[in-house]
Amino acid sequence: MDSEKSPATEFISADAHEAKDLIASGYRYLDVRMVEDFNKGHVDVESVFNIAYFIMTPEGRVKNPQFLEQVLSVCSKEDGLIVGCGTGDRSRLATVDLLNADFKHVRNMGGGYRSWHEAGLGVKKEA
Template sequence: MKKLIPFLFGIFLITSMNAQQDPYFKVMDVDKYEQAVARKNVQLVDVRTAEEYKEGHIKGAKNIDFFADDFLKQFRSFDKEEPLYLYCRSGNRSAKASKQLSDAGFKNIIDLKGGYKAWKAAGKK
């Protein structure tokens, strides 16, 4: 038993480190994110539900619901080589979406740290 606990802890640590070190996935704070998405022709996606999106969203964001059956299919027209900016309410769904999109071949995924809640808390429009 004494050897099993350190072994399990080691497996957990390695697994969590690998999950956070996806080379195609970055998290960006609100101010840097705002500057990045202010450019023209940026791929900006809100992965919240349609109802959440209607309550407020970042200007120029396309709404693709993470829970939709065809979530990944809706990204067919996106350029996998260009930066893809994602956000959700708090960062949880967009992190999961980033993993799926990275597995689907997207090479540069940027997630908004703290999600739309952080965006609004910072007074952004």
């Protein structure tokens, strides 16, 4: 009998309006874009935080080896999280990683920040 966990291959996505409702009910918004992109514009909710899923190195863009550790430094595996990026690609990868690390209440925001912005929901730009 194989005792290893199989990777999460299925997860629940939420569109921008569903994400907004979940955030209003207590979920937090995890933006996994690089800080430069986050600062250009992000979801305007009180419970937003930014931890990059990819980082730039001399070799180019690579997965952030500290991603899970950094997420755990600001929330628990029981917290509700909406994971978003620019278009939904990076956030899908991050969502799977979080689920594989036993986070319990994680949803990918389909379409990412672009879909939130196009839905006319609040956005914020950092100074």
